[in-house]
Amino acid sequence: MKLESPKTTINKSAQETFDFLADVKNFEKLMPENISKFEVLDTDKFLFALKGMPEIVLKKKEAVAPNKVVLGAAGGKLDFSLTANITEPAPAQSEVELIFEGEFNAMMGMMIKGPIKKFIETLVENMPAQI
Template sequence: MNIEGNTIRLEKSQEHLFNFFSDVKNFEQIMPENINKFEVDGDSFLFGLPGLPEIRLVLKEKTPFSNVTLGAASSKLPFTLSANIKEITENKSEVSLIFEGDFNPMMAMMITKPLNKFVTTLSENIGKL
């Protein structure tokens, strides 16, 4: 299952955005308003949203200035969330979020709508940075 968020243009440098996404505590700023839990532990964070199980995301991979990838800490729900950052000019960049998960068809059917909403909300909140 792949879900791609909207591409967001920001008046920020590629390096600035890379550093923002590399620090997991900054993800609290782009989470949905109805978040009921957010806890940082080293290179990971745990978050909870109403109606969904709590999820721990771990910083998995960084490609300087162009990509930061987080992955699920649990193998029960294997997925990644990547922030791809593209420089437009020195102080303008684009960010797109990509969610990739490996779920059985029944699970995929149940979580597609909430995940689409989640990725869309994250993308919209990135636009407010």
């Protein structure tokens, strides 16, 4: 399964946007309102839970300044990645698109597609105000 968020424009350079997204503690500022738990576990790992959903641990797997930050599942039953692709269409302006990729059986895919799509859209919608 591959889900892509809409691109969002941020009035910061690609490097500033990258620096924000590469620091996992900043993801707390981007979370949806229905977050029930957020905890930084390590410099590159955090745990979060949305109401009615299981806890998910994400670990920073790759960071390529200033264009890409990849988070991946850190343990658990699901294997997936969340990639932030950052471009700089103009000086002091960046665009971010989130891409969620994972391998799930058909039943699981149907159950999580809607909530995951809404989740990544909320993350990008919250970026311009937070970065």
